[in-house]
Amino acid sequence: MRKFLLLCTLGITLLLSSCGSVSKTGYVAPFARTEVHTDILKADLDINKNKVEAKASSTYLFGFWRILGDNKFTEAKDAGLSNSIFGGRIDKVKSAAMYKALQQSDADMLITPKYDTETKSYLLGLIKTYKVKVSGYNAKITDLHQIDAPIRETIQNIED
Template sequence: MDKRVIALSLASVMVLSGCSTTRMSSGSMSLDGQIKSDVEADVEVGERISGKSEFSTLFSVITLGDAPTQFVDGVTYGAASGNGGGLLGSVLGGGPVAKAKSAAAYQAISKSGADVIVAPQYSIEKQDYMVYKTLKVEVEGYKGTINSIE
């Protein structure tokens, strides 16, 4: 066989193959954790709420298809949860996983009328084909309504 045909075949296999991962978050802090603050908030915890987000990206930068357009702002998901995206991710707002988490949280909050999501857990399904990636994120938690902040 011609070396060009072999090289083209290997390149095609690499581009067309991919991998799929599923991850679910859980609390990493024990329940005896302490937070000290001068601010006191009265938060009423209600029923379970959830929200979903899914979209595809090209090169983890270009969003394809019917992408979400509304997000929760001011929430830090942390690099340990797999959404840092490195330097490019920090420039572009945390990368596609953080974007999907933020869109799912927005949906949960707006659909339920909550002020915050209490004890959120994110379920992330990612299929990665090197240049093309699909993300499905679901958040579940409890409806938190802030009654007062002092």
């Protein structure tokens, strides 16, 4: 009986344990008070007039174990991904929908993306399903130009 209890405890412990990874990106300066000036780029875009649509969905158990759904995502600057254990799930599904839209259209970016989201709960909220449909105009970058004007002048011109 004692061995059975020990095996059950070990099995539950292994079932509840998991692995994870964290990836953060950012700009690095050698000193804390060093100003960072980035080069300003202008892109020429080839925008397709036809809209692209893609759907993604994921199902989570207890709010953090993904048991079904998409597992390929696109990483975008300022994607607004939440750091909350429960709040970032819909953002992950949005990222998966964006990945599918970019892959099917062979685009570099989606212009004016629109997200339609749906959340359903089952078994008193123990299981949640998130569905996202993204639509927008696909665009390919045809050329990049570096702007040689100082940053302050460029910002001033943009604001005018």
